[in-house]
Amino acid sequence: xxxxxxxxxxxxxxxxxxxxxxxxxxxxxxxxxxxxxxxxxxxxxxxxxxxxxxxxxxxxxxxxxxxxxxxxxxxxxxxxxxxxxxxxxxxxxxxxxxxxxxxxxxxxxxxxxxxxxxxxxxxxxxxxxxxxxxxxxxxxxxxxxxxxxxxxxxxxxxxxxxxxxxxxxxxxxxxxxxxxxxxxxxxxxxxxxxxxxxxxxxxxxxxxxxxxxxxxxxxxxxxxxxxxxxxxxxxxxx
Numbered sequence: 465x466x467x468x469x470x471x472x473x474x475x476x477x478x479x480x481x482x483x484x485x486x487x488x489x490x491x492x493x494x495x496x497x498x499x500x501x502x503x504x505x506x507x508x509x510x511x512x513x514x515x516x517x518x519x520x521x522x523x524x525x526x527x528x529x530x531x532x533x534x535x536x537x538x539x540x541x542x543x544x545x546x547x548x549x550x551x552x553x554x555x556x557x558x559x560x561x562x563x564x565x566x567x568x569x570x571x572x573x574x575x576x577x578x579x580x581x582x583x584x585x586x587x588x589x590x591x592x593x594x595x596x597x598x599x600x601x602x603x604x605x606x607x608x609x610x611x612x613x614x615x616x617x618x619x620x621x622x623x624x625x626x627x628x629x630x631x632x633x634x635x636x637x638x639x640x641x642x643x644x645x646x647x648x649x650x651x652x653x654x655x656x657x658x659x660x661x662x663x664x665x666x667x668x669x670x671x672x673x674x675x676x677x678x679x680x681x682x683x684x685x686x687x688x689x690x691x692x693x694x695x696x697x698x699x700x701x702x
Contacts, residue, residue, distance in 0.1 A: 471503065472536070472539055473500040473501055473502050473503075474501050474502060474503050474505075474537065474538055474634060474635055474666075474667035475499060475500060475501035475524060475535075475536070475537050475635070475667065475669075476499075476500050476534075476535075476536045476537075477497060477498060477499040477500075477520075477523075477524075477533065477534070477535045477536075478498055478533055478534045478535075479496050479497070479498065479532060479533035479534065480494045480496070480497040480498075480499075480520070480523065480530045480532070480533035480534075480535060481494050481495060481496060481497075481530060481531045481532040481533055481690075482494040482516075482519050482523065482528065482530050482531050482690075483531055492690055493516045493519040493690055494516050494519055494520060494523075494530065494690045494691075495516075495689065495690035495691050496533070496690075496691065497516070497520065497533070497687075497690060497691050497692055498692060499520070499685065499692055499695075501635075501667050501669060502667065503634075503665055503666075503667055504661065504662060504665055504666070504667065505667050505668070505682045505683060506657070506658055506661055506667075506668045506670065506680065506681050506682045506683075506698075506700065507667070507668065507669050507670070507681060507682065507683050507684075507685055508670050508672060508677075508678055508680070508681035508683070508684045508685070508698060509521070509669055509670065509671045509672070509685050509687065510671075510672060510673070510678065510684060510685070510686050510687070511686055511687030511688050512688065513673075515687045515688050515689060515690065516687055516689075516690040516691075517671045517687055518639070518671070520687070521637050521639065521669065521671055523535055523542070524537055524542075524635070524637065524669070525554055525558050525560070525637055526542050526545060526550040526553050526554055526558075527550075527554070529542075529543070530542075530543065537553075537557075537635060538557055538634050538635060540553065555580070555583060555584055555631070556584070556631065556633070557633050557634055557635060558633050558635050558636075558637060559628035559629055559631070559633035559635070559636040559637070559666075560628055560636075560637055560638075560639075561621075561624055561625055561628045561636065561637070561638040561639070561641045561657070562624070562638075562639050562640070562641070563639060563640035563641065563643050563644055564644075565612070565617075565620040565621060565623070565624045566624065567612040567620060567623055567624065567627075568612070569611060569612050569613055570611070571611075571612075572608065572609050572610060572611060573599055573604060573607055573608050573609070573610050573611075573612070573615070573623050574592055574595045574596050574599055574608040574609070575592070575595070576612065576623055576627055577595035577598055577599055577623060577626045577627045577630050578591040578592050578594070578595035578630065579627060580627060580630055580631040581594060581595070581630055581631055584631060594630060595626070595630055596608055598626040598627075598629060598630045599623070599626055601626070601660075602622040602623075602625055602626045602656060603622065604619060604622055604623065604626075607619065617644060617645055617649065618645055618649035618652065618653065621641065621642075621645060621649075621653050622653070622656065625653070625656060625657060625660065629660055633666065634665075634666050634667065635666065635667050635668075635669070636657070636660075636661065636666055636667070636668045636669070637669050637671075638657065638668065638669065638670040638671065638672075639671045640671060640672055640673065640674070641653060641654075641657070641670065641672070642654065642672065642674050642676075642677050643672070643673065643674055647676055650674065650676060650677055651676070651677070651680075654670075654677050654680040655680070657670070657680075658680055658700070678698065678699070679698065679699040679700065680698075680699075680700050681698035681699070681700055682697070682698050682700050682701045683695060683696065683697055683698050683701065684696055684697075684698045
């Protein structure tokens, strides 16, 4: 009986290195890092400031190039991509959620969420229609016409999450998504992110210093000195 081929991880990194500067002024940000992230997984990426977390997610998002090693994301070898391919890859395949919401203050909630679709060339009517659906799915259907300044911090982060998901990315990268939110609101955001990742069969990487949200991870990867030093199942596994 033939074996069913194993599904390739959403993220597969082997031996990644990245150094900034030269000579005596050089700083090694990644030192032979290995990492796998599976489909449907919420991975919490934790570690002290300066350990390489931001460098790693920048490489995963095809913003930075590794010096050495292999990085495959969604089946694509990022090291073999040209600049135009990287731009298209980020646009089509990656969703970003940041600590700072980065909403455009002069645009409504729906218009902010529609931005990735408009950039991708979708017709305005289609983009706004899809954006309205996502806005409703994150519980803000009644606020679609509001401006960001009329929303609470938690509501603005919901808008940012909807914007990150509207183009159907398979990998969502979150950089400190709850650090500016109170404990209750931060927990609500993580529940929302978990549900969106599971329903859409995506992988979710959350970089955080916020120990209050570690419990939402399926797995917790700890970084130090440019390497993954441990990776263990989180409280939400299963």
